[in-house]
Amino acid sequence: MTFTTLHRRGLRLLGRLSMYRLALIALALLAVVALALSFAGLVLPTPLELLATAAVLVVVGAAVDVIGHRVIRRPWRPESTLITSAILLFVVRPGLDAAALLGVAIAAAAAAASKYLLAWRGRHILNPAAVGATIATLSTLGGSAWWVGTPALFAPLLVLGLLVLWRTEKLRVAGLFLVVAVVVAAVRTITQLVAAGLSLPLETLVTAVVVQSPFLFLAAFMLTEPLTLPPRRRQQLLIAAIVGVLAGWPIPLGAITLGQERALLIGNLVAFAFAMRGAVRLTLVRRDRPTPAIRELTFTADRAIRFTPGQYLELEAPHPRPDARGTRREFSIVSAPADLPIVRIAYRESSTAAVSSYKRALAAAQPGDVLVATGVWGDFALPPSPQPLLLVAAGIGVTPFVSQLRDLRLGGERRDVVLVYVAGSAADLAYRDEIEQAGVPTLVFTPDEPPGLPAHWTWAGGERLTADGLARAVPDLPSRRAHVSGPPALIADLAPALRTARSLRTDAFAGY
Known part of the structure; x- marks a missing residue:
C-alpha cells in the first residue's frame, strides 16, 4: 500500500469527526492519561491540582464566552470553550493555593475575552490559549509552565497529535516547525554548554529538546489552529519556520523570555499581515438542485472576498445539539471571482437517515437567512504555467x-x-x-x-x-x-x- 493510499484511507475514517471535535476528543483523552499518571507522580500536577485547575479553566472560560456571545448576539459554542480550556490545562502552572488558581482564572478569562476583543471582522487574530498564558505570566499571579513536555506524556501526545494533524492535513506544517524548533533548540543548548565549558551526552540532548519539550503539543494543538493560519500552504510553512526559530531560541524580554506562547503570537501577527482575513456574512439568495442529489446555495457577500478558483470556504451553521461533525463545514467555491458579490457552494444531500445535524441545519436555511463564512483557505489552484x-x-x-x-x-x-x-x-x-x-x-x-x-x-x-x-x-x-x-x-x-x-x-x- 502506497503512502498516498494509506493517507487518504485514514483521512476518510477521521473525516467522520469534524476537526474541532477530534481536537477536543484528543485533548480530553490526553487529560485523562495525565490524570492517571498524576497518581503515580509521573507528571508535574497532583491529581487535585489537575482537577482544580481544569475546573477553574472551564468555569471561568465558559462564563466569559457566554457573555461575549450574548454581546455579539451569536449562539455560544461550548466546543470552542472546552478546546481552549483543555489547551490551557497543559500550558499554565497548576496549583491549589489561591494565588495559583487566580492566575489560572486570569488565563482562562483573557483567552476567552481575546476572541472578541482581539478580533477582526468576527475572527480572532491571536491564538486564545497563547494570549491567556501570556496575560497570566505578565500578571505575576500565574503563568505558563508547559508541563505537557514530560517523558511520560510523549507517547500518547505523539499518537493523538498525529491523528489531529492527519485530520487537519497539517502534517507538513507541523513537521517543518518541529524540525526547525528542535534544531534551533539543540544549537542553543550546545552553544550555552560550550560557553560554560560543559558537555552533554547526545541522548540526553535529544531527550531534552524532543521528549521533554513542548514543541509537539504546540505544533499539534496551537500552531495549526485553522483560524489563525494564513490561507496558502507556502505562507503556513513560513509561519511554521518563524515560530520554530523563536520557540527554539527564546529571546530575553526583561523579566520574561520570548517563550513558546509569545513566539506563537508573533507568528499569528505575521499570518494576519498576509491577508487581513475575517468572517464574511453571506445572505442566502436561492436554493437550486443541479441534480436530484445535489443542492446548490447562492449567497451574496456583505463585502469583498478574495479567493483563487479552487479554494474553499468554511461555512458556519449554528444549531442546537450539534453532532460529532460540529457546526462548521468546508465547501469548495463553485462561482468564479468575477461573479462576486455572488458566491455559490454545493453539497450532496444524503438519502440515509444518518444525516448530520449540520446538513439538517443547512437544509433548513431559507432565502434571506444570514450565515457566516469564517474564511477562505486552500492550495487547490491551477498552476500559472501553461503546462497540460x-x-x-x-x-x-x-x-x-x-x-x-x-x-x-x-x-x-x-x-x-x-x-x-x-x-x-x-x-x-x-x-x-x-x-x-x-x-x-x-x-x-x-x-x-x-x-x-x-x-x-x-x-x-x-x-x-x-x-x-x-x-x-x-x-x-x-x-x-x-x-x-x-x-x-x-x-x-x-x-x-x-x-x-x-x-x-x-x-x-x-x-x-
Whole structure:
C-alpha cells in the first residue's frame, strides 16, 4: 500500500469527526492519561491540582464566552470553550493555593475575552490559549509552565497529535516547525554548554529538546489552529519556520523570555499581515438542485472576498445539539471571482437517515437567512504555467473545477485541459452546462450513457474508473499535471496511475 493510499484511507475514517471535535476528543483523552499518571507522580500536577485547575479553566472560560456571545448576539459554542480550556490545562502552572488558581482564572478569562476583543471582522487574530498564558505570566499571579513536555506524556501526545494533524492535513506544517524548533533548540543548548565549558551526552540532548519539550503539543494543538493560519500552504510553512526559530531560541524580554506562547503570537501577527482575513456574512439568495442529489446555495457577500478558483470556504451553521461533525463545514467555491458579490457552494444531500445535524441545519436555511463564512483557505489552484492539465472529479468533487473552468472562460484564457468526470449515474453529472461551455475534452465514467453528449465529451462505456483505466483513458498522463477532487477512497485507488503524472495535487472531501 502506497503512502498516498494509506493517507487518504485514514483521512476518510477521521473525516467522520469534524476537526474541532477530534481536537477536543484528543485533548480530553490526553487529560485523562495525565490524570492517571498524576497518581503515580509521573507528571508535574497532583491529581487535585489537575482537577482544580481544569475546573477553574472551564468555569471561568465558559462564563466569559457566554457573555461575549450574548454581546455579539451569536449562539455560544461550548466546543470552542472546552478546546481552549483543555489547551490551557497543559500550558499554565497548576496549583491549589489561591494565588495559583487566580492566575489560572486570569488565563482562562483573557483567552476567552481575546476572541472578541482581539478580533477582526468576527475572527480572532491571536491564538486564545497563547494570549491567556501570556496575560497570566505578565500578571505575576500565574503563568505558563508547559508541563505537557514530560517523558511520560510523549507517547500518547505523539499518537493523538498525529491523528489531529492527519485530520487537519497539517502534517507538513507541523513537521517543518518541529524540525526547525528542535534544531534551533539543540544549537542553543550546545552553544550555552560550550560557553560554560560543559558537555552533554547526545541522548540526553535529544531527550531534552524532543521528549521533554513542548514543541509537539504546540505544533499539534496551537500552531495549526485553522483560524489563525494564513490561507496558502507556502505562507503556513513560513509561519511554521518563524515560530520554530523563536520557540527554539527564546529571546530575553526583561523579566520574561520570548517563550513558546509569545513566539506563537508573533507568528499569528505575521499570518494576519498576509491577508487581513475575517468572517464574511453571506445572505442566502436561492436554493437550486443541479441534480436530484445535489443542492446548490447562492449567497451574496456583505463585502469583498478574495479567493483563487479552487479554494474553499468554511461555512458556519449554528444549531442546537450539534453532532460529532460540529457546526462548521468546508465547501469548495463553485462561482468564479468575477461573479462576486455572488458566491455559490454545493453539497450532496444524503438519502440515509444518518444525516448530520449540520446538513439538517443547512437544509433548513431559507432565502434571506444570514450565515457566516469564517474564511477562505486552500492550495487547490491551477498552476500559472501553461503546462497540460488533467482534472479528475468524482461526484461533488467537480465543484472546484467548475470554478476554475468558469474563471478561464470568463478571462478568455485557453489551456490544454482534460477533464475526467466520475458519477454514480448520468443523472448525477452536475454542472454539465457550465463544463460544456468551457469546451474542454471530457471523459465521462458513469454506469449508464448520458444522453446528448457534445462532440468533445466521451463516455467510457460503463467502465468503472480504476488506475489502469485512467492510464488507458489519458495516455499522455505522464506529461500532465494532475488535480484530483473527490472522496479519499477514489484518490487512494487511483494513486498508482497518478504517480506517473508530472505532479499531483489533491482535494479530498472527508466527513461529508
